[in-house]
Amino acid sequence: MKDPLESAALxxxxxxxxxxxxxxxxxxxxxxxxxxREITCGYQADMDKVFNGAFFKAQYRExxxxxxxxxxxxxxxxxxxFFGKAHVAYIPDGRIVGLSKLPRLVEAYARRLQVQERxxxxxAETLQKTLKPRGVGVVLEAEHLCVSMRGVRNExxxxxxxxxxxxxxxxxxxxxxxxxxxxxx
Numbered sequence: 210m211k212d213p214l215e216s217a218a219l220x221x222x223x224x225x226x227x228x229x230x231x232x233x234x235x236x237x238x239x240x241x242x243x244x245x246r247e248i249t250c251g252y253q254a255d256m257d258k259v260f261n262g263a264f265f266k267a268q269y270r271e272x273x274x275x276x277x278x279x280x281x282x283x284x285x286x287x288x289x290x291f292f293g294k295a296h297v298a299y300i301p302d303g304r305i306v307g308l309s310k311l312p313r314l315v316e317a318y319a320r321r322l323q324v325q326e327r328x329x330x331x332x333a334e335t336l337q338k339t340l341k342p343r344g345v346g347v348v349l350e351a352e353h354l355c356v357s358m359r360g361v362r363n364e365x366x367x368x369x370x371x372x373x374x375x376x377x378x379x380x381x382x383x384x385x386x387x388x389x390x391x392x393x394x
Contacts, residue, residue, distance in 0.1 A: 214242035251320030263307030285322035293351030333372035344375025
């Protein structure tokens with residue numbers, strides 16, 4: 210077995226005291242390696258390809274929001290999943306981006322070993338740098354299995370993080386409008 214992910218999965222199976230030759234586990238190292246490559250594919254993400262040139266001139270100057278973007282990531286501290294919803298907004302300054310690119314941007318950064326705080330900031334900063342809007346607001350709400358499955362074992366705790374750039378940071382009215390628009394109804 211030369212694949213380092215397969216080898217690591219095999220060692221974990223042995224390490225927890227399981228029999229890797231048991232029928233249900235024989236192909237598990239190969240499946241684990243394939244799953245890990247899929248759930249960490251964000252390391253190969255090319256932001257130019259994520260946006261794919263989908264920028265368009267527009268005189269629209271109001272807030273654009275894509276909310277409730279489902280995401281899945283892995284906590285870099287315990288390598289356990291955290292998942293939830295991302296809400297991404299921006300105020301254009303002469304250019305807009307295809308709406309589907311915002312979930313793609315979230316996905317590109319979520320599919321890595323992460324902490325929620327960094328993930329939130331990476332999404333906001335990349336959108337600000339690439340689109341150059343008047344401002345960007347990003348809020349992530351997530352459940353962390355490292356909190357609910359182990360340690361404190363609190364199954365009802367959710368973490369909320371935000372990153373506000375440009376007018377979302379400097380104008381309280383813009384920030385409040387964004388936060389009110391993403392509230393659950």
